[in-house]
Amino acid sequence: MPAIDLNSDLGESYGIWQLGDDASMLELVSSANVACGFHAGDPSTLRRVCRSAADHLVTIGAQVSYPDLLGFGRRFIDIDPGELRDAVLYQLGALDGFAQVAGTGVGYVKPHGALYHACISHPEQAEAVVAAAHEYDPSMAVLGAPGSPLLAVADAMGMEPVAEAFADRAYLPDGRLVPRTQPGAVLLDPGDVVAQARSIAVDHTVVAVDGSSVEVRARSICIHGDTPGSVEMARAVRSGLEAAGVGIHAFVI
Structure with a gap:
């Protein structure tokens, strides 16, 4: 039986500003990329999400970001690699504190937003992110x-x-x-989302915007928690994958 991890970006509320339905998503995913306060996520939100993740046996990951609350971490920052390393280490320590209090820990790190894409095109920033994670917990x-x-x-x-x-x-x-600045970057039709998830898990491919088939070999599939209807999509994706004989398992236990 093929298996895949199902992850989502959670803990992105801040103060009175509420984003997504973390409690419902944690009933469906196997891993949670939890905001660490630099793009979203206040201390009480982090505590609540870590506690709920522990209760549902969901693996906690640190979704680290540029220090960019105003831009939700979606703006590139030409930051010194040493400063970025320290910013990532700071975020790891903050989230892990709440994870430890909840009886668990942080199992992985994932960059958020603009930093995610910078770790593709800017090797020095990728090195800084990994260096911080390695320092904290190799x-x-x-x-x-x-x-x-x-x-x-x-x-x-x-x-x-x-x-x-x-x-x-x-x-x-x-x-x-597809960059979020372009139309159609986010898939909103549940049928399209389920079909793409199944194609990734079973066929290791996706259909690109020009109709071509692109090989994508992944051990984890992400569904964004801030997309309208994200809970319904996640539920449909999980059901669709299980119907196709794909097991849902975290890559870190």
Whole structure:
């Protein structure tokens, strides 16, 4: 039986600003990429999400970001690699504190937003992210784009690289995601999202925006928690994968 991890970006509320339905998503996913306060996520939100993740036996990952609350971490910052390393380490420590209090820990790190894409095109930033994670806990896994410098550096440093694909994002012919600034970047039709998730898990391919077939070999599939109808999509994706004989299992236990 093929198996895949199902992850989602959670813990992205901040103060009175509420985003997504973390409690419902944690009933469906096997891994949770939890915001660490730099793009979203206040301390009480982090505590609540870590507690709920522990209760549901969902693996917690640190979704680290540029220090960009105003831009939700979706703006590139030409930051010094040393400063970025320290910013990532700061975020790991903050989230892990709440995870430890909940009786668990942080199992992996995943960059968020603009930092995610920078770890594909800016090797020095990818090295900074992995260096911080390795300093904090070298047994941690690193989740990111297939073939990216981020995963290559993680592998070189003896950490576990985990390739990820997206059920709810459109792909370019070169295997990268369509930028959010372009129309159609986010898939909103549940049928399309389920079909893409099944194609990733079973056939290891996605259909790009030009109609071409792109190979995507991933151990984890992401469904964004801030997309309208994300809970219904996640439920449909999980049901669709299980109907296709795909087991849902976290890549870090």
